[in-house]
Amino acid sequence: MSSNKDGFVQYHFRDAIGGFFEFPTENARAILPPDLQPIEPHHGSSVLSVMAFDFHDSPVGEYGELILSILVAPRIDPGQPWPRSAFYPFRLGTTTRESREHAIERWHLPHYMQDISIAWERGDGHIRIAATDRGQPIVDMTITEHEWSPVEHRYQAFMNDEDGAYTSTIIMAGQFSENEEERGGIVIHSQAMTDLLEDWEVDVTPFRELWMKNGLQTFHPLQQLASYARR
Amino acid sequence: MATRVEAQTSMSVSDYDYSSFFYSSSDDPFAILEPYNEWYTRALQQGYYLFSQPMSTPPRGKIDLTEGLHHQHIKLLNLSSYNYLGLSYRPEVIAAAKAALDQYGLGAAGSPILSGTMDIHVQLEEALAKFKGKEAAMVFPTGYSTNVGMISGLMRPGDWVIADQNAHASIVDGAILSKANVRFFRHNNPADLEKKLKQTTGKKLVAIEGVYSMDGDVCPLPELLAVAKKYGARVLLDEAHSAFVYGANGRGVAEHYGLEDEVDIHIGTFSKALGGQGGYVAGTRNLYNYLKGFARSRVFSCTLSPVVAAGVLKSLEIAQKEPQLREQLWKNVAHIRSRLEDEGVDVGESTSQVIPIMVRNDRRIFELGHKLLRAGLYLQPIIYPAVAKHRSRFRVSISASHTFEQLDEGVATLVRVLREEGILV
Numbered sequence: 001m002s003s004n005k006d007g008f009v010q011y012h013f014r015d016a017i018g019g020f021f022e023f024p025t026e027n028a029r030a031i032l033p034p035d036l037q038p039i040e041p042h043h044g045s046s047v048l049s050v051m052a053f054d055f056h057d058s059p060v061g062e063y064g065e066l067i068l069s070i071l072v073a074p075r076i077d078p079g080q081p082w083p084r085s086a087f088y089p090f091r092l093g094t095t096t097r098e099s100r101e102h103a104i105e106r107w108h109l110p111h112y113m114q115d116i117s118i119a120w121e122r123g124d125g126h127i128r129i130a131a132t133d134r135g136q137p138i139v140d141m142t143i144t145e146h147e148w149s150p151v152e153h154r155y156q157a158f159m160n161d162e163d164g165a166y167t168s169t170i171i172m173a174g175q176f177s178e179n180e181e182e183r184g185g186i187v188i189h190s191q192a193m194t195d196l197l198e199d200w201e202v203d204v205t206p207f208r209e210l211w212m213k214n215g216l217q218t219f220h221p222l223q224q225l226a227s228y229a230r231r
Numbered sequence: 232m233a234t235r236v237e238a239q240t241s242m243s244v245s246d247y248d249y250s251s252f253f254y255s256s257s258d259d260p261f262a263i264l265e266p267y268n269e270w271y272t273r274a275l276q277q278g279y280y281l282f283s284q285p286m287s288t289p290p291r292g293k294i295d296l297t298e299g300l301h302h303q304h305i306k307l308l309n310l311s312s313y314n315y316l317g318l319s320y321r322p323e324v325i326a327a328a329k330a331a332l333d334q335y336g337l338g339a340a341g342s343p344i345l346s347g348t349m350d351i352h353v354q355l356e357e358a359l360a361k362f363k364g365k366e367a368a369m370v371f372p373t374g375y376s377t378n379v380g381m382i383s384g385l386m387r388p389g390d391w392v393i394a395d396q397n398a399h400a401s402i403v404d405g406a407i408l409s410k411a412n413v414r415f416f417r418h419n420n421p422a423d424l425e426k427k428l429k430q431t432t433g434k435k436l437v438a439i440e441g442v443y444s445m446d447g448d449v450c451p452l453p454e455l456l457a458v459a460k461k462y463g464a465r466v467l468l469d470e471a472h473s474a475f476v477y478g479a480n481g482r483g484v485a486e487h488y489g490l491e492d493e494v495d496i497h498i499g500t501f502s503k504a505l506g507g508q509g510g511y512v513a514g515t516r517n518l519y520n521y522l523k524g525f526a527r528s529r530v531f532s533c534t535l536s537p538v539v540a541a542g543v544l545k546s547l548e549i550a551q552k553e554p555q556l557r558e559q560l561w562k563n564v565a566h567i568r569s570r571l572e573d574e575g576v577d578v579g580e581s582t583s584q585v586i587p588i589m590v591r592n593d594r595r596i597f598e599l600g601h602k603l604l605r606a607g608l609y610l611q612p613i614i615y616p617a618v619a620k621h622r623s624r625f626r627v628s629i630s631a632s633h634t635f636e637q638l639d640e641g642v643a644t645l646v647r648v649l650r651e652e653g654i655l656v
Contacts, residue, residue, distance in 0.1 A: 037253070037254055039250055042396060042403070042415045043403050043406065043407050043413050044412070044413040044414065044415075045415065073250070073253050073254040074251060074254075075254070075255075076251070076252060076254065076255045076263060076266045077255070077257075077266075078255070078257075078262055078265045078266055079265075082247060082251060082266060082270070083251075084246050084247070084251075085251070146621060153246070178620060178621075179620065179621055180615075180619035180620040180621060180622065181621070201430075207619070208620065
């Protein structure tokens with residue numbers, strides 16, 4: 001069951017998938033707050049993370065979510081646990097209004113304000129999603145599997161809105177597969193949710209593919225930041 | 232209640248890499264040192280660090296080494312050194328270096344444009360230019376400084392450097408320092424190079440390598456050159472791992488393909504096949520003269536030690552006079568490749584003297600490395616981020632000085648450990 005005690009919020013999911021795609025750093029810097037540094041796998045190339053979740057139990061019930069983020073340098077504090085990596089989500093789409101309002105109010109996450117649909121196709125060794133808005137395609141993405149092992153990973157998310165800047169630790173636990181075999185793919189359609197990406201030169205092959213099954217996502221209490229992680 | 236993961240003890244050191252420790256949230260630049268050192272210390276303790284283990288012998292087929300986990304002195308069969316022609320410890324090379332030590336002393340004691348140029352440096356540059364069939368060759372103190380000085384000395388803000396995605400850090404850093412626009416094309420992929428070049432205007436430099444050091448594969452030079460020329464780009468070919476090894480006369484992959492005149496800038500190092508240290512740029516006299524003023528990594532470094540320069544000059548002479556060294560190297564490569572194939576070992580895409588032994592298991596590669604050390608075989612593990620996740624491997628470097636018996640012993644040890652550990656079935 002999901003819980004909401006002491007500021008920790010849990011979201012149970014059947015599948016969570018992610019693809020990391022290279023795109024020009026100048027595009028990343030154009031939307032990142034100045035104090036967040038993009039991770040560059042190659043000089044001049046940053047990382048667009050496209051993630052999709054199939055939640056079956058949460059404080060706002062069952063829903064699907066599509067998240068567009070940029071990978072940024074994690075905030076490392078002496079004496080504190082280290083995040084595996086950090087994200088700056090710049091646009092999210094959800095399948096229900098309730099989940100959208102919850103995420104905006106609770107986590108200050110920037111949303112596409114229409115209900116979207118996410119179709120999941122689970123195949124042999126791969127999983128595909130097709131995200132649409134009233135029949136109009138947004139994103140099609142295929143992620144392939146590798147070896148599975150149980151993990152508990154710590155991530156960081158950075159958010160900002162007109163009220164301020166925030167960060168939260170997110171723990172992801174479940175059966176996990178990760179590979180850099182470049183077998184997956186993405187099609188980003190021209191659509192209102194993806195309008196920011198239209199002029200970006202995004203690789204169509206993910207250099208890293210992530211997939212977690214039967215997992216639990218736990219948000220730690222939100223922290224307000226005086227500024228983002230400083231250089 | 233949420234599951235909290237506050238204890239670091241449950242974390243795996245392999246979940247992190249250098250990018251995790253690039254920034255801290257503090258205003259004190261030293262604040263990142265403590266978290267990084269905690270990670271580094273754990274990596275050492277857990278055996279996740281098999282690098283920088285000191286050797287106390289020349290990089291021969293058999294070496295003495297102090298291993299890092301228990302600090303024990305051990306004797307190993309060495310399949311890790313770059314000494315492709317076995318020249319680093321040739322008696323004539325050592326004698327030349329000793330004579331130079333007597334004549335010049337230890338160092339050059341100055342920048343090459345001030346007091347650091349000695350006649351041995353001029354002789355080396357002239358011999359290199361003659362060998363490469365170019366108007367001029369310029370010597371740099373290291374291979375790294377060669378690409379850094381070459382690229383940053385020539386390219387400017389607003390220009391374009393288009394490099395293979397597996398290009399060496401020295402190419403990347405040279406491009407960054409130049410402040411030119413930088414793009415990377417998919418490894419050895421002419422179609423993607425064309426896609427990237429189509430998006431550029433103005434001055435363009437395509438930077439590629441003859442043999443890539445992690446996979447041991449050779450660049451498709453004819454196809455890449457054709458694309459580069461179509462878009463008016465100059466081409467820099469780094470032959471760090473292919474010069475003195477490839478081509479009928481050892482002039483590298485460019486000679487192998489018969490395309491030496493089509494390549495605009497020839498780069499190489501002395502630290503691989505010639506067994507020394509330093510690097511060079513070979514090309515036109517105009518390029519030489521320009522770099523003399525603008526290659527800041529050379530201008531503001533002390534010149535290569537005359538001792539090393541004399542040793543390298545002798546190595547170059549031997550490499551030309553003894554083509555049988557290259558022949559022996561290729562016989563050795565064919566021999567070990569055949570043995571590895573017979574045993575079903577995965578060697579990836581390699582066709583060169585650099586042979587990856589693909590393990591494809593990031594979590595077990597260091598454990599395997601320790602087992603190989605205990606079994607008497609010295610192989611370097613290569614792991615993310617040097618290569619993609621789950622493409623971890625050991626890298627075998629073959630030398631002309633290896634004997635077939637040593638190569639057979641190496642394969643037998645490797646195969647036994649891989650089978651015992653279930654990597655090889």
